[in-house]
Amino acid sequence: MPRMPRREFLNLGALAAGGALLMPRLSFARAASGKSRLVVVILRGALDGLAAVPPYGDPDYARVRGDLALRAGDGPGAALALDGYFGLHPALHFLHDSFTARELIVFHAVASPYRERSHFDGQDLLENGTPRAHAVETGWLNRALRELPGPVEREAGVALGQNVPLIMRGPAAVTSWSPSKLAALDEDTLARITDLYATDPLLSVRLADALAADAIAAENTGDEAMMGKRALPANTQPAQPAPRQARYAEVVHAAAGFLRQENGPQVAVFDTTGWDTHANEGGGQGQLAGRLAELDAGLATLRQQLGPKWNDTAVLLITEFGRTAAINGTRGTDHGTATAAFLLGGAVAGGRVLSRWPGLAQRALYQGRDLAPTLDLRCVLKGLLADQLHVPSRALEKTVFPDSESARPLEGLLRG
Amino acid sequence: MLPPVTAAIAANRFGLGARPRDLSAIGGDGRDWLRAQLMTPPLLADTGLRSSADILAQGLSLQRKIQAARRNGAAANAADEPAVAAVLQKLPQYLRPIYVSEVTARFADAVATERPFTERLVHFWSNHFAVSVDKQYLAGLAGSLEREAIRPQVLGNFSDLLLAVETHPAMLLYLDNHQSVGPHSQLALRAQRRWGPRRIGINENLAREILELHTLGVGGGYTQGDVTTFAHVSTGWSIGGTGGRFAGGADGRFQFRTEVHEPGAKVVLGRRYPDSGFGQGVAVLRDLAHQRATAHFIATKLTRHFIADEPPAAAVERVAGVFMHTGGDLPSVYRELIDAREAWEQALAKYKTPVDYIISGYRGLGLPVDAGRAPLAPFELLGQRTWQPGSPAGWPDRGADWDGASALMKRIEWADAVGQRVGNRADALELAAQMLGANLTATTRSAIGHAATASQAVTLLLSAPEFMRR
Numbered sequence: 099m100p101r102m103p104r105r106e107f108l109n110l111g112a113l114a115a116g117g118a119l120l121m122p123r124l125s126f127a128r129a130a131s132g133k134s135r136l137v138v139v140i141l142r143g144a145l146d147g148l149a150a151v152p153p154y155g156d157p158d159y160a161r162v163r164g165d166l167a168l169r170a171g172d173g174p175g176a177a178l179a180l181d182g183y184f185g186l187h188p189a190l191h192f193l194h195d196s197f198t199a200r201e202l203i204v205f206h207a208v209a210s211p212y213r214e215r216s217h218f219d220g221q222d223l224l225e226n227g228t229p230r231a232h233a234v235e236t237g238w239l240n241r242a243l244r245e246l247p248g249p250v251e252r253e254a255g256v257a258l259g260q261n262v263p264l265i266m267r268g269p270a271a272v273t274s275w276s277p278s279k280l281a282a283l284d285e286d287t288l289a290r291i292t293d294l295y296a297t298d299p300l301l302s303v304r305l306a307d308a309l310a311a312d313a314i315a316a317e318n319t320g321d322e323a324m325m326g327k328r329a330l331p332a333n334t335q336p337a338q339p340a341p342r343q344a345r346y347a348e349v350v351h352a353a354a355g356f357l358r359q360e361n362g363p364q365v366a367v368f369d370t371t372g373w374d375t376h377a378n379e380g381g382g383q384g385q386l387a388g389r390l391a392e393l394d395a396g397l398a399t400l401r402q403q404l405g406p407k408w409n410d411t412a413v414l415l416i417t418e419f420g421r422t423a424a425i426n427g428t429r430g431t432d433h434g435t436a437t438a439a440f441l442l443g444g445a446v447a448g449g450r451v452l453s454r455w456p457g458l459a460q461r462a463l464y465q466g467r468d469l470a471p472t473l474d475l476r477c478v479l480k481g482l483l484a485d486q487l488h489v490p491s492r493a494l495e496k497t498v499f500p501d502s503e504s505a506r507p508l509e510g511l512l513r514g
Numbered sequence: 515m516l517p518p519v520t521a522a523i524a525a526n527r528f529g530l531g532a533r534p535r536d537l538s539a540i541g542g543d544g545r546d547w548l549r550a551q552l553m554t555p556p557l558l559a560d561t562g563l564r565s566s567a568d569i570l571a572q573g574l575s576l577q578r579k580i581q582a583a584r585r586n587g588a589a590a591n592a593a594d595e596p597a598v599a600a601v602l603q604k605l606p607q608y609l610r611p612i613y614v615s616e617v618t619a620r621f622a623d624a625v626a627t628e629r630p631f632t633e634r635l636v637h638f639w640s641n642h643f644a645v646s647v648d649k650q651y652l653a654g655l656a657g658s659l660e661r662e663a664i665r666p667q668v669l670g671n672f673s674d675l676l677l678a679v680e681t682h683p684a685m686l687l688y689l690d691n692h693q694s695v696g697p698h699s700q701l702a703l704r705a706q707r708r709w710g711p712r713r714i715g716i717n718e719n720l721a722r723e724i725l726e727l728h729t730l731g732v733g734g735g736y737t738q739g740d741v742t743t744f745a746h747v748s749t750g751w752s753i754g755g756t757g758g759r760f761a762g763g764a765d766g767r768f769q770f771r772t773e774v775h776e777p778g779a780k781v782v783l784g785r786r787y788p789d790s791g792f793g794q795g796v797a798v799l800r801d802l803a804h805q806r807a808t809a810h811f812i813a814t815k816l817t818r819h820f821i822a823d824e825p826p827a828a829a830v831e832r833v834a835g836v837f838m839h840t841g842g843d844l845p846s847v848y849r850e851l852i853d854a855r856e857a858w859e860q861a862l863a864k865y866k867t868p869v870d871y872i873i874s875g876y877r878g879l880g881l882p883v884d885a886g887r888a889p890l891a892p893f894e895l896l897g898q899r900t901w902q903p904g905s906p907a908g909w910p911d912r913g914a915d916w917d918g919a920s921a922l923m924k925r926i927e928w929a930d931a932v933g934q935r936v937g938n939r940a941d942a943l944e945l946a947a948q949m950l951g952a953n954l955t956a957t958t959r960s961a962i963g964h965a966a967t968a969s970q971a972v973t974l975l976l977s978a979p980e981f982m983r984r
Contacts, residue, residue, distance in 0.1 A: 143905070164713050215722070215741075216732045218907045231732075235914065260897040261918030274918040279895055280927040287970050291926060291977050294961045298979045300917060305926075307919035371904050372648075376719040377690040427695045427715030433722065465738065 133410045134445060134486050135357045137400065138239060138265065138367045141393075141417035142221060143374035147437030148423065148458075148469060149386055150190070151206055151451075155183030158458035162423050166381040175382030180204065184451045188382050189390040192398035196442055200449035203511060205439040205478055207453050209419060209471035215433035217374070220418030225265035227476075227499050238498050240268030242483050243365060245493040253310055256356050258349045258368040266367050273307035273363075275315060275356070277348060314362050315355060346370065346396025354403030357411065364487065370396075373417060377428035397442065409444035412486050412512065416475065422467050423458055434468035439478060445486060447513045474505040481508035520544040522951035523861055527984045528820060528852070529630035531874025534948040548631050548852045552845045556632040557665050561619040566658035566683055569612060570766030573654060574755050576608055581757075609654035613647060616657025617890055617900045622883040625876045632668065635848065637869070638819055639664050640901075642812075643679045643728060644908030645688040647901050655684035656901035672812065672842030673803035680724060680799060681768045683753045689720035689906065692756055696749040696776025701759060716776075721745035723906045729802040731811030736783060743780050747787065748795045750775030809837035815911070816851060822863045823912045826856045861953050862983040865913030868896035870984060871925060875976055878949040879936055896924050922982075929976035937969025946975050953980045 152168040153159050154177055160167045168177040170185060177185025178194040184206065186194050196202040211229040212220045219231035227238025243254045255272035257263060262274050283291075288309075295301040346368075353366040372389045379386045393415075401408050420437030436456075442448070456462050456470040464470040476499050483489040484507055489498060494507065524544025525532035540547045583601040627633045640660045647653040663682045667675035679685055686692045694717040695702055702714045721744035725736045750771045754763025763769030770792040779788045785801065787794050802808060813834035817825035829851075836850040851857065866874065872892045876883065883889050893899050903909045910916075942962050946954050958978040965971035975981060 214732070215738065216726050217905065218726075219732050257918070259918070260921035260924060261916060262914075264914075267914060274920040276897075276920045276924070278924065278927060280924075280931050283926065283930050283973075286966060287930060287973055290961060290965070290970070290974060294957065294974060294978060297957065301922065301979055301982065304917060304919045304922045308923040311919060312923070374905075376717055377693070425713050426717050427697075427713070428690055428693050428717040429713075430690070430717065432718045 133360075133407075134364065134488075135404075135407060135411040136365045136482070136486050137353060137357070137411065137413040137443075138365070139393075139413065139415045140221070140224070140263065140265065140367070140369050141373050141415060142217070142369055142371045143417070144217060144220070144419050144421055144433060145373045145417040145437055146375055146379065146386060146421040146431050147206060147208075147417075148420070149375075149379065149381075149431075150187050150390060151180075151204055151438040152177045152185050152187065153183060153206070153455065153458070154185050156455070156458050158460075162458050164425050166379060166425055166429070168382055181451050183455075184453070187387065187390050189387045190394045192394045192401075193440065193442065196401075197449055201442060201444060201446055202448040203441045203446055204451045205441070205453065205473060205475075206451060207436045207456050207469055207471060208439050208473040208475050208478065209436040210475045212419060213435065215419065215435075217418060217433070222264065224416060224418045224475075225263065227479075229501050235264075236268030237263070237265035238479065239265045239365065239367065240270045240272060241498045242487060242489045242493075243270035243272065244268070245489045245498065246364070246487060253307060254363050255365040255367065256311060256314075256353075256363040258352050258366060263367060263369060266365075271303075271307070273311040275308075275311040275352060277352065311356075314359055315352070317359060344395070345392040347399055350396050350400040351403055354400055354407075357404060358407050375421070375430050376426070376432060377430040379425075379430040412441060412443040412445045412482060414479075414482060415440040415442070420469055423463055423469055424467070435464045436469040436471035439475060441478070441482065441511060445512050447510060452508070474502075476502045476505035477508045478511070480505065481511045485509075485512040520858060521547075522953045523858055524548055525630070525951075526874065526953070527857070527864060528634065530624055530627070530634055530870070531630070531877040531984075532949045532951065533877045533880070534945065537948060537951045545852050549849060551629040551631045552669055552848060555666050555669050556627075556629060556636055558619055558623055558661055561615075563615060563619060563657065563661065564612070566655055566662055567764070567766040569654045569658060570651065570683055570753070571755065571764075573605065573608060573651060574757070574765050576604055578757070580604060605650075606653075609651065613653040613657070613901075614887060614890065616661075617893075618883065618885060620657065620660070620900065621873070621876075621889045624873045625881070625883055630877075635668050636660065636665055638816070639668055639675065641903070641908040641911075642815065643685065644903050644906055645684055645901065646904050646906070647899075648904060649688055651687050652684060652901070655687065658682075659684035660901075669845050672808075672837070672844055672847075673800055675844070676728065676803050677796065677799055679728070680720070681751065683766060683768060686720070686751060686753055686768070689723055690717045691720035691748055692752040693717070693760055694720070694745065694749050694751075695774045696746055698778075699749060699776055700773040701771075702774075716742070716745045716749060718742060718745040720751075721748055724799075724802070727906055727908075729799075729811070730805055730807040731814075734805070734807035734811060740782055744782050744798060746776040747780050747782065747798055750792065751795060803842055804838075806834075806838060809834040809842075813837055813847070816847065817854075818911055819864075820851050821854060821857050822860070823914075829854045829856045862980055864984050865917050866982060866984050867909065867911075867916055868893065868898035868921075868925075869900075871982070872896060872928075874949075874981070874984070875929075875932065878945060879932065879940060879972070881932070881936065892928060895928060897921060925982070926973075926977050930973045932976060933969040933971070933973035937967060937972045940968065940972050942968065942971035942975045945972075946978070949975075950978075950980050955980060 154170045170177060175188060178188055179185055180197055193202055210224050212223040222231040225237045226234050228234055253271045253273045255266050257266050257274040259274055260276050266272050295305055349368050356362045356366055375386050404411055416439050417437055420434040421431035422434045426432050454472040456472050480494050521537045521540040521544050524540055524547055525536050528548050580601050624633050645652050645656050647656050659682050663678035667678050695714050697715045705714055718741050722741045726732050730736055752760055752769050752771045754767045754769040755765035772791055777789055779786055782798050787797050813830045814825055817830045817833055821829055833847060833850045837847050840846040946962055961974050962971045965974055
């Protein structure tokens with residue numbers, strides 16, 4: 099039996115039994131709304147917003163942060179200046195360049211409606227788009243995709259990873275993709291499995307989605323990262339972990355590969371972890387600095403890989419909540435409330451820090467310990483979805499972010 | 515009278531997957547087979563694996579050498595940088611083979627065990643009390659946490675299980691408690707006298723996760739104040755030989771440090787605990803173990819694991835009731851699950867996790883668990899590295915978390931690779947009947963029967979909808 103790479107099988111259109119089921123889903127219809135792209139990066143573990151975006155102009159900042167406070171000015175370890183009051187962590191070079199190039203908006207003292215301190219409920223609420231954890235089993239991004247103008251039957255979103263995170267789960271057709279380290283199946287076996295799944299409503303859809311994602315991925319022939327290590331024989335050991343700076347290289351290459359396609363998905367989502375810095379968080383250098391440097395390098399690669407498409411792209415970085423204003427007993431920070439968020443990209447009307455700064459004086463802290471929230475994250479999300487994906491306002495209020503009347507969409511986040 | 519699918523559900527949902535002769539051995543009533551497994555603790559057979567204290571003591575000694583080398587390197591003005599870098603590599607190099615041995619032993623046991631229900635319970639509790647090997651030292655200690663704290667207690671009382679886990683060095687390190695210091699402890703006051711006001715205090719990570727993830731569950735009625743006070747209670751729960759102010763005590767063993775324990779009586783969940791040093795934290799844990807919220811939280815998780823993603827409320831209530839009136843006697847709780855009518859009503863109610871999928875494939879096909887790095891590969895490929903859930907919440911336990919398109923394709927590719935490897939030695943049609951029993955559909959039987967090659971037949975068996983679920 100010939101063992102043919104799956105992409106050739108698909109391109110030849112040599113669909114045996116079951117092919118009729120696959121065909122309609124294989125073409126990602128182009129969004130009627132045009133060429134705009136959105137990448138959502140979830141920072142799981144609660145990013146320390148006061149470390150990522152130090153408010154060194156705040157008279158209480160240095161006292162509250164003690165040894166871990168970042169200072170203004172030049173030289174190694176100093177924060178990168180944004181507007182004289184806020185800086186960026188020194189590991190965030192690319193984000194700083196983007197700010198200077200007016201392609202980055204920093205939001206500070208922002209929080210979702212969640213006011214407890216559980217990562218897992220906090221993430222659930224961040225993704226489900228309602229004011230309550232576990233209120234629904236779909237994500238706001240998926241519900242937004244369902245409202246896009248254009249044909250209904252298409253995969254408008256891709257999750258980079260084996261599975262789809264809650265934010266992207268729901269009624270709209272989406273897929274997931276991750277590089278394969280095993281050999282592709284031959285066409286005959288694949289056709290038989292398609293048949294075997296014909297009466298299974300879940301598996302038939304998942305298999306079709308996987309093939310659709312692979313078909314898009316295959317159009318990026320010559321892009322080694324996109325194709326993963328598909329050529330390796332089955333028993334080859336997975337490679338050693340990539341160098342630290344390259345942690346997100348594979349995932350951003352893949353994301354860019356999808357988003358570059360004119361008929362590809364409009365939205366990509368991926369996860370990052372390692373932000374739960376309870377101990378030995380570090381200041382200008384150290385544990386968090388390393389994580390931020392990896393993220394920054396990944397975003398720089400994303401920009402480079404997107405090429406001209408960058409101009410139509412917005413990248414949103416969000417986390418479930420912030421961390422305590424003060425350092426704890428183990429040179430880290432515990433779970434807090436408000437934090438920072440970022441909107442980056444060629445489509446973004448950047449070069450701004452948007453914040454109604456509550457201050458770090460003891461009386462200003464939320465429950466006497468956390469940065470107080472002054473901006474509802476849903477204001478950012480609603481403004482972004484309205485302007486970048488043209489999600490109708492009525493849908494934003496009704497289905498995408500139910501019970502969010504108090505959170506008015508922020509206008510003018512994108513270049514007009 | 516239960517339906518005849520009982521053996522298939524017993525072996526595949528409660529167990530880790532049927533081996534070729536399991537279903538006929540189980541016979542008509544899978545409940546007896548499951549109950550009979552609850553007699554003796556599922557300890558690993560003599561594997562030559564080392565104790566956590568031994569593993570950690572050697573690691574701490576290595577770490578002291580690394581720190582000395584770092585200081586010397588800095589003193590020598592970085593002239594010895596390559597040498598320093600080489601020393602820095604030593605800790606991961608030391609821990610990695612321990613991780614590989616632990617994973618291999620666990621995997622081999624899961625594939626070979628005659629008591630797959632208790633082994634699944636070990637996996638369940640290991641995930642309930644999750645640690646993740648992406649944190650320093652856990653690669654060396656995650657396996658010993660399971661062997662030393664979970665396996666001996668999994669058929670005991672929840673309260674003892676809880677105490678064994680929370681005093682294990684792996685958990686104290688993972689949730690940062692070993693260096694948490696009471697702000698009015700002897701050590702803190704001494705430091706303030708000597709150096710003036712300085713940042714010294716608690717770390718609330720362990721206290722929060724005990725309440726949220728190990729006992730009451732989120733929404734279980736505790737406040738931020740309870741978290742902070744409980745963190746004060748648990749100051750002093752530490753590990754010997756962890757350097758600096760924490761150098762005292764036997765290297766790598768649990769050490770209660772009176773000098774960092776926050777003195778005084780404390781109120782947690784409205785109950786006052788007089789200061790009895792180590793005993794104060796033990797008393798809080800004992801009470802947490804017997805709270806109604808804890809019973810409900812544990813019952814919900816067990817019912818979700820063994821019955822359905824959306825656990826039937828009536829079953830949860832019954833299991834929680836048994837938990838409460840037996841004071842957390844785990845075998846009684848398990849027997850209530852076994853007796854739950856809901857467990858037998860719907861076959862294939864759960865989508866397998868990658869670990870379930872891999873282990874059931876190995877068991878069904880009798881695949882050997884080789885030595886070396888090979889045992890790690892399938893878990894990496896299918897996206898569930900052993901003891902690496904990435905967060906203290908552990909791996910999720912709902913189908914939606916595992917049924918992604920790309921994840922499915924990875925399983926099919928793995929099934930294909932296995933088919934290539936064993937196809938010529940396997941009779942897939944016979945195996946399908948023996949592994950899937952009453953769950954085997956005519957569609958799958960026909961597909962396997964009409965396969966073009968023996969390899970393809972195995973691939974179809976491992977890809978079948980009824981093998982993706984349990």
